[in-house]
Amino acid sequence: MDDFESALSDHDYHFELGQVVTGKIFEHTSEGVFVDIGGKSPGFVPTPEALLANEKDVATILPLGESAEFLIIREQNAEGQVTLSRRKLEEKRIWEELEEASEAGHSVQIRISGSNRGGVTGEVKGLRGFIPNSHLVDKDLESLMGQVLTVNFLELDKERRKLVLSQRYAAQAEIMQKLTIGALVTGKVANIKPYGVFIELDGMTGLLHRSQISEKPVPHLEDMFSVGQNVRVLITDIEESKKRISLSLKALEKFPGEAVENFEELQTNAEERVESALKNLNIVV
Numbered sequence: 001m002d003d004f005e006s007a008l009s010d011h012d013y014h015f016e017l018g019q020v021v022t023g024k025i026f027e028h029t030s031e032g033v034f035v036d037i038g039g040k041s042p043g044f045v046p047t048p049e050a051l052l053a054n055e056k057d058v059a060t061i062l063p064l065g066e067s068a069e070f071l072i073i074r075e076q077n078a079e080g081q082v083t084l085s086r087r088k089l090e091e092k093r094i095w096e097e098l099e100e101a102s103e104a105g106h107s108v109q110i111r112i113s114g115s116n117r118g119g120v121t122g123e124v125k126g127l128r129g130f131i132p133n134s135h136l137v138d139k140d141l142e143s144l145m146g147q148v149l150t151v152n153f154l155e156l157d158k159e160r161r162k163l164v165l166s167q168r169y170a171a172q173a174e175i176m177q178k179l180t181i182g183a184l185v186t187g188k189v190a191n192i193k194p195y196g197v198f199i200e201l202d203g204m205t206g207l208l209h210r211s212q213i214s215e216k217p218v219p220h221l222e223d224m225f226s227v228g229q230n231v232r233v234l235i236t237d238i239e240e241s242k243k244r245i246s247l248s249l250k251a252l253e254k255f256p257g258e259a260v261e262n263f264e265e266l267q268t269n270a271e272e273r274v275e276s277a278l279k280n281l282n283i284v285v
Contacts, residue, residue, distance in 0.1 A: 020089060021070055023038070024067045025066050031047060032050060043081065049083075049088065050086050073085045090126070107152050107170045108150075109148050115145070152170040176204065176238065176240050179201065184270055184274050187230070197221060205245070206233070206235070208248070213260075214249065214260050216257035234277055253273075
């Protein structure tokens with residue numbers, strides 16, 4: 001017995017808070033699970049820390065004799081026992097997975113389960129996420145309950161367990177992926193500013209800058225355009241990171257000023273002009 005105690009004292013069982021360990025389940029109790037992690041004392045997993053969302057039976061999830069990984073959430077007590085968590089380890093891995101998705105600009109899905117004055121809440125891989133009202137496509141909050149939405153990241157803070165998401169950005173990203181430089185598209189005038197005309201394209205807004213309307217100056221944009229008017233334009237540039245779409249009418253002109261002098265004919269024959277416009281712009285499609 002003395003030799004056994006000496007062997008144990010000579011071995012360095014060094015367990016730290018936040019460390020991931022592998023252990024074998026050897027006892028179930030009413031309060032949790034004991035796990036052999038190779039230390040002087042077994043590790044203990046309280047029942048709430050053993051189960052993930054929607055799991056109920058510890059004995060089924062962590063059967064005797066099976067090995068599993070756990071996160072140390074409390075350092076050794078006087079008896080050398082550490083407290084372990086399967087739930088927090090899974091959450092840690094999910095946060096890391098979401099961080100990678102956020103950095104790569106990928107979308108995730110959230111199942112909506114609640115709402116408040118600011119927006120809706122739901123579950124993303126077992127974590128709580130929030131979508132502000134301003135970043136929802138559908139503003140009817142009651143109809144969203146139980147729905148699964150595709151969203152992009154607005155804010156992700158693992159330390160504060162804060163996950164803010166945007167359905168609107170995800171929808172815009174999907175539209176952006178369908179648009180291509182050099183494509184002739186039909187949009188609706190959404191707004192007119194001194195520097196240009198904003199054209200709505202299936203939920204995204206592109207800018208027809210004043211300099212891209214015609215080779216000749218246009219004195220008053222309101223003389224050519226009105227809100228709600230359909231306009232055929234050429235996409236000349238797309239900046240996905242800034243959600244910026246640049247448009248042109250000038251590229252479709254056969255002579256300087258045609259867009260101003262003969263707007264309707266330019267619009268009617270727009271397809272015939274695309275090939276020549278792309279050559280002049282050095283756009284390869």
